[in-house]
Amino acid sequence: MGQLAAGIAHEVNNPLGVVIMYAHLLLEEADKYPELTSDLSMITDHADRAKKIVSGLLRFARQNKVDAKTVSITEVLNDAIIPVEISDRIIINKEYSISDPVVELDREQIIQVLTNIVNNAVTAMNDSGTITVSASDSDTDVTISVSDTGPGISEDIRGKVFEPFFTTKSTGKGTGLGLSIAYGIVKMHNGSISVSSNTDPEKGETGTKFTIKLPRFRGVSDEHI
Helix, strand or coil: CHHHHHHHHHHHHHHHHHHHHHHHHHHHCHHHCHHHHHHHHHHHHHHHHHHHHHHHHHHHHHCCCCCCEEEEHHHHHHHHHCCCCCCCCEEEEEEEECCCCEEEECHHHHHHHHHHHHHHHHHHCCCCEEEEEEEEECCCEEEEEEEECCCCCCHHHHCCCCCCCCCCCCCCCCCCCHHHHHHHHHHHCCCEEEEEEECCHHHCCCEEEEEEEEECCCCCCHHHC
16 A cells, blocks of 8 residues: 555656646736635645655555654653744643653654644634643553644544544645544554543533554564564
């Protein structure tokens, strides 16, 4: 699947690049033809969205191996939050209960997973609310959870969130590849990822929680050879 995705992405990239370049050039000259501005804007917006999808496919294709190294899980968690654009109306709580921070994993891949989940939480809360990043460990595993106080994910679509190209964001705002890539990365680490959510205020605080469980050290089993 990774090779197929990479092949498609590379083949589409070249003609798409031409479309994007000329669409933007035309839009820059649209002041001469104001009646065309709306149509040209639509072309550039959708071409740029296609570019994001292709980039997502390439990222998906590259996640075919794990470059695991010994790192500190608390440093990974903190570094994953830094790139996220967070408004003053969002509070991030860090609840780390780690007895031993040393783990063996692909730092960049796990940061990608966590950053994506935190970004989704920010979007879901419409830039206002609380995000809680928790972590605990045992001798063999590390468990990480990211929860938000957003409106929650309805039960009828909850089972689809890890499917490629599935997104609840409006057109042009998301490719639907973020969580599917996250799912693949976690599975390649021999871990698990799950989601729970509440949309009913009468049952308690609304929001969504993603939970990731990773082995502390990588082992090789027949399943992953």
